[in-house]
Structure formats: structure tokens, C-alpha cells
Amino acid sequence: MDMQLKGRRALVTGGTRGIGKAVALEFARQGADVVICGTNPEKLEQVKQELINLGVRADAYVCDVADPVQAEATVKRAAEFLGSIDILANIAGISPKKEGGFKVPFYELTIEQWDRVIDVNLNSMFYFSKYAAPYMMEQKYGRIINISSVVGLTSSEHGPAAACYTTSKTGAIGLTRAMAYELAEYNITVNAVAPGRIQTDMSAANNSYYNDLHMKLIPMKRFGTPQEVADAFVFLASDKSNYITGDTINLTGGWFL
Incomplete structure (x- = not known):
């Protein structure tokens, strides 16, 4: 089997559930x-044990x-453990909802809700990228992949996404x-993935x-799977996407059609 990321070193935020876990396992x-x-x-x-079991x-x-x-x-601890960082996947995110979904x-x-969502969903991308980028710049190689959302690309009624969530996902693209x-001059690509409805605990x-x-x-009359999002992350993390940067891949089952 041809492993697309063999020898690469990856850091994944929000890696314990949903899309983040699927990405970590596929990496x-x-x-x-x-x-x-x-x-x-x-x-x-x-x-962690599931990852180790994959060898x-x-x-x-x-x-x-x-x-x-x-x-x-x-970031510092991860770089010390891995030897450096080649891939950063910024996936951690939260979405407040009213009772009943x-x-x-x-x-x-509340002001606290707004600040917390912006901090977790958007500011964290800045923090992790800021601290991981120097490792990538020094080695003249890197992949940063940010999670956005269909709601970051449209203002239509696409579900219970509060304004703070929508704003964070639009900001992720910017x-x-x-x-x-x-x-770009350091041979580091930065891209985003914007899923539509994916079968996760959050959307459930x-x-x-x-x-x-x-x-x-x-x-397509179905919701996407975390694995399908993970496959997009692998593509953007691999050398098969060498000439793609600053782009956003939509995984929506044709939502914008």
C-alpha cells in the first residue's frame, strides 16, 4: 500500500472526536x-492508543x-516529540445551540459565548499556526490545513449555526x-476544508x-462522513497538492448547485 504521508510529522487539534479524530487516524x-x-x-x-496500534x-x-x-x-512539546512539525491540522471547534438543537x-x-467560540474556532488557528510556522519555515516545507464550513461561505439558512460560529468559519477562510x-516562499501551503453536513456528534x-x-x-441526498473529510485533509497534506495554496475545498454533496 502506498502511504501518502510516510515519514511526515503531524499535529492535529481537536483530535479526540468527529472530524479531528478521523483526520488523525487517517494521517x-x-x-x-x-x-x-x-x-x-x-x-x-x-x-492515542488507536494511533499507536496503527504502527x-x-x-x-x-x-x-x-x-x-x-x-x-x-506546539513546542509536539515538535520535540516528533522532531519537527510538517503538517498542522487546525480542527478544534465548538458550536452553541439552543435547547432542542x-x-x-x-x-x-452572551458576550462570553461569542468570545469563547471565536477563541476556540478562529483564534486557536492563529495561535497554533503562529507557533508551528517557524519549524516549517526553517525546513522549507509545511502543510497547514484549517477547518471551515459551508456556513463560512454563505449567509443562507444552513442549520443552527449561530453568528459567532458562522463568523469564525468565514474568518478561517480569510x-x-x-x-x-x-x-508561499517557504514552500508551505495553507488551505481550508469547508464541510457541509457531516455525520458527527456535533451535527447529531x-x-x-x-x-x-x-x-x-x-x-446527493445524504450527509457526508468524517472519513470523507479526512481524505480531503490527506490530499492537502500530501505531495499530490504541491501547487495548491490559499484555497478552500468544499465537501457539501453539491450544496451550492
Whole structure:
């Protein structure tokens, strides 16, 4: 089997569940050594063991990605364990919802909710990229892949995405483009992946209203899987995407058609 990431060293934020876990495991299947971070020690240990069972070197660190001090320490620790960092996958994210899985209108959001979502979903990408980039710049190689969303590309009714979540995912695309331009001369590519409805614990919190609405909006008439998102991350992390940077890949089942 041809491993697309053999010998590469990857750091994945939000690697204990959903898309983050799927990406971490697929990176490992493709031959990369992987460090994950998250907030749940038990889940971190569980996924770490799954990664090791795939035959790669792996470690897992408790980290609140919204804290720049913890982010810096996690990147440094990961680089020391791995030897450096070739791939950074910024995936950690949260999405507030009202009881019953409905959207929280922007005028009902608390300041604390707004700040927390922006910190976790967007600012963490800046922190981790800022601290990982010097390793990549020194070795003249790197891949940074940020998670966005269909709601970062449209203002339509695409589910219970509160304004803070939508803003964070739009910001992820802008940050991706800015970093891609500034890092291109160092042979570092920066891209984003914008999934639509994916079968995760986060989307499972939606209610039947959104499930039915989304199924009507998706021409392929099904929701995507975390594995399908992981495959896109592997492509962008591999040498098969050498000439792609500053771009956003949509995984929506044709939502925009």
C-alpha cells in the first residue's frame, strides 16, 4: 500500500472526536507520526492508543486551544516529540445551540459565548499556526490545513449555526488566504476544508427540522462522513497538492448547485 504521508510529522487539534479524530487516524494510516490535543484526558488516551496500534509514533496532550500560552506549549512539546512539525491540522471547534438543537440568534448570544467560540474556532488557528510556522519555515516545507464550513461561505439558512460560529468559519477562510500568501516562499501551503453536513456528534445535536431541510438542499441526498473529510485533509497534506495554496475545498454533496 502506498502511504501518502510516510515519514511526515503531524499535529492535529481537536483530535479526540468527529472530524479531528478521523483526520488523525487517517494521517496515521497514511504513515504519519501524529500528536493530537484536546480537553478530555480519557478520550485523548483512547485515540492515542488507536494511533499507536496503527504502527506510528503518537502522543496526546491536554490543551485548551483557546489559550495562547497552552497553544505555544503544545506546539513546542509536539515538535520535540516528533522532531519537527510538517503538517498542522487546525480542527478544534465548538458550536452553541439552543435547547432542542435550534440556532441561538445573535441578539441572544452572551458576550462570553461569542468570545469563547471565536477563541476556540478562529483564534486557536492563529495561535497554533503562529507557533508551528517557524519549524516549517526553517525546513522549507509545511502543510497547514484549517477547518471551515459551508456556513463560512454563505449567509443562507444552513442549520443552527449561530453568528459567532458562522463568523469564525468565514474568518478561517480569510486567515487561510493571508497565511498562504505569506508562507508561499517557504514552500508551505495553507488551505481550508469547508464541510457541509457531516455525520458527527456535533451535527447529531441538530433536530429533525434541520435534518429534513439539509437533505432537501443536498443534491446527493445524504450527509457526508468524517472519513470523507479526512481524505480531503490527506490530499492537502500530501505531495499530490504541491501547487495548491490559499484555497478552500468544499465537501457539501453539491450544496451550492
